[in-house]
Amino acid sequence: MMDCAQYRRSMMADPHDPDPRLREHRESCHDCTLYSERLLRFESRLERALRVGPASEVAASSDNVVPLRAGSSRTGLRSTAYRKRMLAMAASVLMALVVGGGLWLSAPGASLAADVVSHMRGEPEAWRRTDVPVPNPKLDNVLRDSHLRLAAGGGAGMVSYANSCGFRGYQVPHLVLQTDAGPVTVMVLVHERSPKPVQFDEQGYRGVIVPVPGHGSLAVLTRGSATDMETIEHIAHRVLDSIIWTG
């Protein structure tokens, strides 16, 4: 049986460690439950501090993989040769993007699903199976900017991950719910209208994008092929039922 010192050392090293021995100890020790709550509040603050970083600038320039700042007043470390190399490479990248981008945009429905999948692939950490809920202040922060909140005791499942992610030029809530079918990712895409429900199954991700009248659309994904489409749609509707729009 784990003692308090061992438990706290483990929590200090990884507060989201899903080890069942940690959960067992936490459930049997009032002091360590209090300690965990404090530590998770600290962790939430740490996460926000790390995320803010250069985010505002990043968000502004996230449409450009290789942003060109010909008129930048910043006197950085770049040499003239470096800049020339950058410009040459950027020109070739830009050419590829113009051609590739045109093709990409020619299929908007498929493109939205592909972008959602692409985003998921960039955040594999979000798929962790865990019994540790995301702290409420963190969840509230993530949802607030999109003018929504989740009903208390939300029927869709425990939210274990919440992040405000840059997606197609907007910050959108990216949540992971722990459901009977395993971790399920939800993206609330208030800026993306979808005229009809879209199902997709590609690159190891299966999911749906459902229209939300007046509030864009909602993407729900599972990883792998263990969950059937009907279950995913059912989860999507449970999530929609638990959303309270505040604006």
Next chain:
Amino acid sequence: MKDEIGGNQKRARFQALCQSLRPDLLRFAFWLSRDRALAEDVVQETMLRAWKAQDSLQDEAAAKPWFLTIIRREYARCFERKRFVTVDVDELVAREEPMLAAAEEQNLAEMRAALFKLPDEYREPLVLQVLMGFSTAEIARELDLSSAAVLTRLFRARKQLRVLCGEDTSMDPQE
């Protein structure tokens, strides 16, 4: 023609991947270097290298660690190319002050100032874990450390941060 379309789609896909990862890559580079300008340079160079080497990324699910490895190498190359002037941490904090204070409450600015003061060997695994969501095993692989060493560094990182932030550490365990 078919090959050309396939190539274009592949490039577009890679572009979308870069776009989705760029914010976190920039944050990682920032916390690695503690310098916004340098972080931007490192990420720019990383994107270019990644673009040229995109065929070597076999599995898009591994994109984030792949990019981070390039960032770390690129950051190390900066030190090979340049001789950096060492600066006082307080000076560093003051220099980044406008960004640190941007629309956030004071305690977040305090936390970031404390992060600036953490030794690199503690800050880097912490950023990989909290910001990038890496598991202990993934951090160990990225930093070429044992899992036990990673856990020790993460423990010490949080312990130091909590002290620096004036948290109540009376319930914190000893090492």
